[in-house]
Structure formats: C-alpha cells, structure tokens
Amino acid sequence: MITLHGFAYSNYYNIPKHVLLYKGIPFTEDLVYGSGEGYERLNPARKVPSMTTSDGQHIAESSVLCEYLEDMFPEPALLPKDxxxxxxxxxxxxxxxxxxxxxxxxxxxxxxxxxxxxxxxxxxxxxxxxxxxxxxxxxxxxxxxxxxxxxxxxxxxxxxxxxxxxxxxxxxxxxxxxxxxxxxxxxxxxxxxxISKQIDADVEANKEDFFAYIASRN
Ligand SMILES: N[C@@H](CCC(=O)N[C@@H](CS)C(=O)NCC(=O)O)C(=O)O
Incomplete structure (x- = not known):
C-alpha cells in the first residue's frame, strides 16, 4: 500500500493527499516532520511530503507525486486529454x-x-x-x-x-x-x-502538535 509521509498542517502534504482521496487510492499516513532522524532516506531534501509506493520506492515533490498518481491511477482523471x-x-x-x-x-x-x-x-x-x-x-x-x-x-x-x-x-x-x-x-x-472538509479538519487536528514541534526547534 502507498504511504504518504508528512503532516497535515503542511499545505504541500495536502496536495497529494487530496489526489489520493479523490482517486480513491488506499494509502496510509505516516506523521513525520522533515527533520526527523532517517527522513533523508525518504527525501534527501528533507522536505514534506514524500511518498513510498506500494513496491517500496520513495518519491518526493508534491507536483511529482500528483503526476505519479495520475500515471498509476488514471481514473478518475485529473489531467485533461488534450x-x-x-x-x-x-x-x-x-x-x-x-x-x-x-x-x-x-x-x-x-x-x-x-x-x-x-x-x-x-x-x-x-x-x-x-x-x-x-x-x-x-x-x-x-x-x-x-x-x-x-x-x-x-x-x-x-x-x-x-x-x-x-x-x-x-x-x-x-x-x-x-x-x-x-x-x-x-x-x-x-x-x-x-474531501476538502476532511483535509481541513485534519489540518485543525494537527495544529497544536505542529506548533509544539516548531517551538521545540527554537
Ligand atoms: N517543492 C516541495 C516543497 C515542500 C515544502 O517546502 N514542504 C515544507 C512543509 S509545508 C517543508 O518540508 N519545510 C521544511 C524545510 O523546508 O526544511 C514540494 O512541492 O513538495
């Protein structure tokens, strides 16, 4: 199964998450803030989000994740035919x-x-x-x-x-x-x-934890 790594307060994370939900693709969420130990194995740039495919490969960059999901799961389409x-x-x-x-x-x-x-x-x-x-x-x-x-x-x-x-x-x-x-x-x-409502609710639910994380870095 696909794993999406990152956190809900990240706007970039929510882009592929919305695509996954829209296409009805099963996935699990792995809550990580990019500075965590070992995260560079998933994304050397340490940016959130990243994704592990069902065959264990790692991809990053939100727009690239969208394109990958479109290639792998073309329906319902999120790119026009023309x-x-x-x-x-x-x-x-x-x-x-x-x-x-x-x-x-x-x-x-x-x-x-x-x-x-x-x-x-x-x-x-x-x-x-x-x-x-x-x-x-x-x-x-x-x-x-x-x-x-x-x-x-x-x-x-x-x-x-x-x-x-x-x-x-x-x-x-x-x-x-x-x-x-x-x-x-x-x-x-x-x-x-x-789907927007679900994601917005998840953002709210992550807010306190995210700000605690930010405070712990300062
Ligand atoms: N171009 C990247 C940007 C991702 C990005 O900047 N994510 C933020 C979180 S919203 C991040 O990881 N920030 C931590 C950092 O820059 O070290 C993408 O499209 O995925």
Whole structure:
C-alpha cells in the first residue's frame, strides 16, 4: 500500500493527499516532520511530503507525486486529454508555486514570530505576486473550475497554495485572492467539497502538535 509521509498542517502534504482521496487510492499516513532522524532516506531534501509506493520506492515533490498518481491511477482523471489543456494545468500549478506560494512562504518566519518583515522583502514579494496574479488571471476561468468545465489537479494544487498565500496576504495587508477574478468564489465552492472538509479538519487536528514541534526547534 502507498504511504504518504508528512503532516497535515503542511499545505504541500495536502496536495497529494487530496489526489489520493479523490482517486480513491488506499494509502496510509505516516506523521513525520522533515527533520526527523532517517527522513533523508525518504527525501534527501528533507522536505514534506514524500511518498513510498506500494513496491517500496520513495518519491518526493508534491507536483511529482500528483503526476505519479495520475500515471498509476488514471481514473478518475485529473489531467485533461488534450495536450494543450494539460500544459495549461501544469502551467497554472507551476506559476502558483513559483509566483504565489514561494514568495509568500518567505514571510512565514515573520508570521510565526509575529515580527514585521523588512520593507525591502515586502517589495520583492509583492513584485513576484504581481507575476502570479497576472498569470492566474490570464489562465484561470474559475467557471466553475480553474481551467473551465473540468476539475483537474490544478484545482487541488492551487487550493493548498492559497493557505500560504493567506498568511502572506495578512502580512502584506493585500487581498491577493480577490485580485484574481472568480478565485474567491471558486475557493468557497471547493471548500464545500467533502474531501476538502476532511483535509481541513485534519489540518485543525494537527495544529497544536505542529506548533509544539516548531517551538521545540527554537
Ligand atoms: N517543492 C516541495 C516543497 C515542500 C515544502 O517546502 N514542504 C515544507 C512543509 S509545508 C517543508 O518540508 N519545510 C521544511 C524545510 O523546508 O526544511 C514540494 O512541492 O513538495
């Protein structure tokens, strides 16, 4: 059986977890924070999530895990059949990570320590966010799903990117989600999905343990 390694408070962990649940693939969860002893055998970069396949091989990087699951379990499909539409899904995922998630992630240490980030950092983050907002505004119809009528792995990916974007938005006092037409409503619709609800409940359940872990590192 597949094992997913990581922790529920990790937005990246929840991406393949949502894919596994959506496709109805049996899996077990192994609660680990990436700094644990021996974790480098699963993922040399020590990032969460990683996955052990049913034949005992280790894979990491959330988008790579999504692609592996799609290759191994093609139904229900999370990529369109048309090659251009597939590339659009991947482009949305890539832009969401590079230009929304990663810049906002730079602000997380300030969120955790409740400190004010330097103005120069906020300017850098805002400039990258402009690229992400321009890209998703161009590529996402949000009607009703990101690329249109078909639910894809981009919907799953962006949903969990937005939890880090929310943290960045609070620091920057910038309503990032509202800057992308239709994204706010798309997000509310997706939040009502039973899988989203299950994952959100698991995030809440892990919160105390995660913050205790963070405190133990400082
Ligand atoms: N590109 C990686 C990023 C994963 C990532 O940054 N995970 C965070 C948890 S949400 C992590 O492991 N942080 C610990 C660290 O950076 O050392 C992916 O897509 O899986």
């Amino acid at each position: 090659p251009f539409a597939r590339s659009r899904v991947r482009q949305i995922m890539r832009c969401a990570e590079l230009y929304l998630e990663l810049p906002c992630r730079r602000l997380l240490p300030f969120v955790f320590t409740q400190q004010t980030p330097p103005e120069s950092l906020c300017e850098e983050v805002n400039a990258m966010l402009d690229k992400g907002i321009a890209s998703l505004s161009e590529f996402c119809s949000c009607d009703p799903f990101l690329i249109g009528s078909e639910f894809t792995m981009a919907d799953i990916y962006v949903r969990y990117v937005l939890s880090v974007v929310d943290a960045g938005a609070a620091v920057l006092k910038r309503d990032i989600v509202s800057e992308i037409d239709g994204l706010k409503d798309w997000r509310s619709r997706l939040a009502g999905d039973p």
